[in-house]
Amino acid sequence: MANILVVDDEHGIRDLLSEILNDEGHAVELAENAAQARAARLRERPDLVLLDIWMPDTDGVTLLKEWASTGLLTMPVIMMSGHATIETAVEATKIGAMAFLEKPVTLQKLLNSVEQGLAKSFAQQRDPRLLRAMQMSPLGEAVSAAADENQTPLASQAFDLDRPLREVKDDFERAYFQFHLAKELGSMTRVADKTGLERTHLYRKLKQLGVDVVRGKRNTG
Numbered sequence: 001m002a003n004i005l006v007v008d009d010e011h012g013i014r015d016l017l018s019e020i021l022n023d024e025g026h027a028v029e030l031a032e033n034a035a036q037a038r039a040a041r042l043r044e045r046p047d048l049v050l051l052d053i054w055m056p057d058t059d060g061v062t063l064l065k066e067w068a069s070t071g072l073l074t075m076p077v078i079m080m081s082g083h084a085t086i087e088t089a090v091e092a093t094k095i096g097a098m099a100f101l102e103k104p105v106t107l108q109k110l111l112n113s114v115e116q117g118l119a120k121s122f123a124q125q126r127d128p129r130l131l132r133a134m135q136m137s138p139l140g141e142a143v144s145a146a147a148d149e150n151q152t153p154l155a156s157q158a159f160d161l162d163r164p165l166r167e168v169k170d171d172f173e174r175a176y177f178q179f180h181l182a183k184e185l186g187s188m189t190r191v192a193d194k195t196g197l198e199r200t201h202l203y204r205k206l207k208q209l210g211v212d213v214v215r216g217k218r219n220t221g
Contacts, residue, residue: 002026002118005046007037009055017050034058046075047121048114053081053088061092068096076117080105122182174209
């Protein structure tokens with residue numbers, strides 16, 4: 001379950017989005033203007049924000065800029081509008097918006113965008129390097145980019161290679177499954193499909209590695 005903030009001045013849209021997201025198992029907070037959105041953002045960090053562009057007090061792009069300039073744009077934001085121009089959508093993306101949805105928003109587009117946004121949000125919370133790895137494909141591009149920035153590649157940052165192979169292998173497999181659990185929002189069916197394992201084998205493997213099946217985290221006790 002994720003915490004999603006929906007910001008829209010239209011009551012009907014807020015109710016519709018809330019109903020859809022609640023049915024998907026998410027906790028939804030509603031804001032009808034920028035002032036309420038600011039308060040909700042400060043009260044507790046949402047995992048994802050659905051933000052309308054045209055609002056009566058402060059428009060969504062201005063609010064997005066405000067969050068970006070004050071260090072509060074730490075969660076994926078999906079912009080929504082039924083009247084925005086291409087230039088507005090491009091501007092929002094440059095500021096930091098993850099995606100743009102044109103109203104009326106179709107159910108499939110909404111769910112796909114939310115799923116992608118939450119995958120990035122949860123990966124970022126778990127380890128910022130995982131988010132980068134998700135955004136770059138193939139893995140060699142991520143390693144090359146890290147080298148270009150005089151950074152240690154993801155693999156050697158995450159794993160101490162000066163240890164027995166079995167220990168390093170377990171750490172790698174643990175990180176591998178945690179990555180896919182975060183990316184697939186904990187869906188064991190999708191993780192089994194992506195990793196090529198039968199569900200029974202997958203559960204057994206996660207238990208062996210000490211990975212919490214519900215949250216995709218390593219058990220500590």
